[in-house]
Amino acid sequence: MPVSLLTMAPPTNLSFVPQKKAQIHMTETIAVLFIFFILILFGLIFYAQFQKSAFKEKAEELLQKRATETMLKVLFLPELACSERSLSEDNCFELAKVQAVVDRKLFEGGTGVPTEIDQEKRDYYFSIFSYATIKVQQLSVDAADENDESYVLYDHPLLKFTKSEPTFFIVALKEAPDTYHFASLDVTVYS
Amino acid sequence: MNNKKAQMEIIGLVVIVILISLGMLFLVQFSLKEKPDEKAFTRKGLAFSTLSTLLKTTVDCSENGERRELELREVLGDCGANTFLSDPSSGETCSREPSCDYFARVAGDLLDRTLGVWGKRYEFQVQFPRTKEELFDPQITGEAGGCEDKERDSSGLFPQPTASVGIIESVLYVCE
Numbered sequence: 001m002p003v004s005l006l007t008m009a010p011p012t013n014l015s016f017v018p019q020k021k022a023q024i025h026m027t028e029t030i031a032v033l034f035i036f037f038i039l040i041l042f043g044l045i046f047y048a049q050f051q052k053s054a055f056k057e058k059a060e061e062l063l064q065k066r067a068t069e070t071m072l073k074v075l076f077l078p079e080l081a082c083s084e085r086s087l088s089e090d091n092c093f094e095l096a097k098v099q100a101v102v103d104r105k106l107f108e109g110g111t112g113v114p115t116e117i118d119q120e121k122r123d124y125y126f127s128i129f130s131y132a133t134i135k136v137q138q139l140s141v142d143a144a145d146e147n148d149e150s151y152v153l154y155d156h157p158l159l160k161f162t163k164s165e166p167t168f169f170i171v172a173l174k175e176a177p178d179t180y181h182f183a184s185l186d187v188t189v190y191s
Numbered sequence: 192m193n194n195k196k197a198q199m200e201i202i203g204l205v206v207i208v209i210l211i212s213l214g215m216l217f218l219v220q221f222s223l224k225e226k227p228d229e230k231a232f233t234r235k236g237l238a239f240s241t242l243s244t245l246l247k248t249t250v251d252c253s254e255n256g257e258r259r260e261l262e263l264r265e266v267l268g269d270c271g272a273n274t275f276l277s278d279p280s281s282g283e284t285c286s287r288e289p290s291c292d293y294f295a296r297v298a299g300d301l302l303d304r305t306l307g308v309w310g311k312r313y314e315f316q317v318q319f320p321r322t323k324e325e326l327f328d329p330q331i332t333g334e335a336g337g338c339e340d341k342e343r344d345s346s347g348l349f350p351q352p353t354a355s356v357g358i359i360e361s362v363l364y365v366c367e
Contacts, residue, residue, distance in 0.1 A: 032204060039211050050218060091240035141250050143300055168309050170241040172248070179260070180247040184305050 059191070060163070067165040067189045070132055074187060075169065079106065080153075082174045092172040095181070098136055098151050107134075107154040131158040131190040138173050138183045161190035234311075234365055238346035241306065242315075242363040245298060246349060252285035252293075261285065266294045267317065267361065268353040271326060275356055291327070299331050306365065307333045314338050314364040319357065320350070326359065338366035 074080070075091065079101060082092035104110060107129070109122030134154040140147035157164075166188040173181040246264040253259050269290035273282030285293040298315060306313050314337040317326035330337065343366040350360045 028200060032200065035204065036207060039207065043211060043215065046215060047218070091243060139301060139304055141248065141297055141301070143304065168305070169237060170244045170305060172244040179249045180244070180262070182244055182248045182301050182305075 060165075063163055063165045063189060063191050066130070066191075067167040067187060070129055070134075070189055071167050071169055071185070071187045073128055074134055074153075074185065075171070082172075089172075089174075091170070092174055092180075093136065093183070093185075095138075095173050095175045098153065098173065101153050102151045108156070125154065126156065129154055129156065131156055131161070133157055133186075133188045135186045136171070136173065136183055137186065138181050141182070157188075158190035164188050164190045234344040234367075235346075237306075237311075238344050238363050238365040241302070241365070242346040242349055242361060245301060245363075246351075246361065248301070250285065250293075250297060254284065254287050263294060263297065264351055266290050266297075267326075267359070268351060270294050271317075271319075271353045271359045272355045274326060295327055295331055299333075302331075303334055307335065310367070312336055312338055312341070312366050314343070315361070316364070317359055317361045320360050321357070338364045341366040 078088075080093045080097050082089040082094050101107060106121070107125040109118040109125075114122075132154060133152070133156070136151045136153060138149040138151070166186060169185040169187075171183050171185050173183040175181065246262065246267070248263045249260050250263055250266065251259075252261050252266065266285050267290075269283035269285070273290055283290045288296075302313055302315065312333050312335050315327075315331040318324060319326070343364040346363040346365075348360045348362050350358050352358050
């Protein structure tokens with residue numbers, strides 16, 4: 001149908017309004033999503049930091065647990081424990097056994113030229129104690145005497161350790177036949 | 192209508208923010224929650240072994256050229272017996288020192304050189320179970336003090352008979 005240019009009405013903005021509305025709506029949605037993802041990102045960053053400190057705490061907890069377990073293993077070692085007529089005594093080491101372990105480096109595979117058996121012994125005790133240092137310190141009754149004796153039973157520290165956890169216990173050191181000395185057991189584990 | 196829509200969207204945003212904040216609060220609360228003390232078992236075992244070893248420790252009570260080795264348990268028993276003497280200085284001694292003084296000095300010294308050095312506090316109590324009378328007043332405690340108002344672990348009671356005054360009971364408390 002022919003249209004007269006004179007009578008044609010000027011174009012109004014009403015035909016563009018639905019498009020503008022849609023664009024505004026889209027922009028709003030994008031903004032909401034953007035903010036939402038920013039919030040998620042903050043949440044993830046916070047969670048990562050929290051996990052980092054939780055992981056560190058867990059590692060410390062495991063090291064403490066290992067220290068306690070190693071201590072208990074040492075306390076019940078038959079190579080050190082007091083025994084008389086197949087009866088064992090709790091929290092007691094025989095002085096003669098301790099001295100033998102130190103003199104012969106029993107827990108470290110022996111002295112002298114290492115043999116295959118020595119290597120096996122070293123591996124065996126390493127599988128029990130891992131990286132650790134185990135010491136027994138005999139305390140003299142009179143501090144002024146300065147007669148404290150120290151026995152290093154096992155010394156296998158980790159060369160570049162990041163953390164060490166010392167634990168302490170009290171044991172009786174029995175010197176045959178019936179003399180008991182007051183001693184401390186120091187176990188340090190490394191990671 | 193448009194205002195209502197905008198308001199609804201803003202409410203939606205606020206709800207999301209509130210939910211995320213609540214979630215973070217729960218996380219923080221969970222991380223700050225106190226974990227059970229896993230060292231309590233080791234501390235209890237330490238108290239028991241310390242007192243058991245202390246009482247078994249052999250000391251040299253020689254005097255006047257006469258060799259005399261006793262366990263600290265026996266010195267403690269002598270101390271108990273001395274308590275009821277009209278003249279305590281006439282009682283049993285160890286290396287010419289009254290048994291109670293000797294025991295308190297040696298026990299305190301040994302415990303300070305171990306528990307004290309390891310940063311632990313302790314209280315050593317000995318009493319007559321029938322009368323609840325304490326043998327040592329003040330109690331034997333560490334240089335850092337005792338365990339008042341602290342969570343403490345007990346060695347358990349160590350009763351021992353004595354020759355003349357019946358049973359005495361010892362107990363060691365260890366705390367951080």
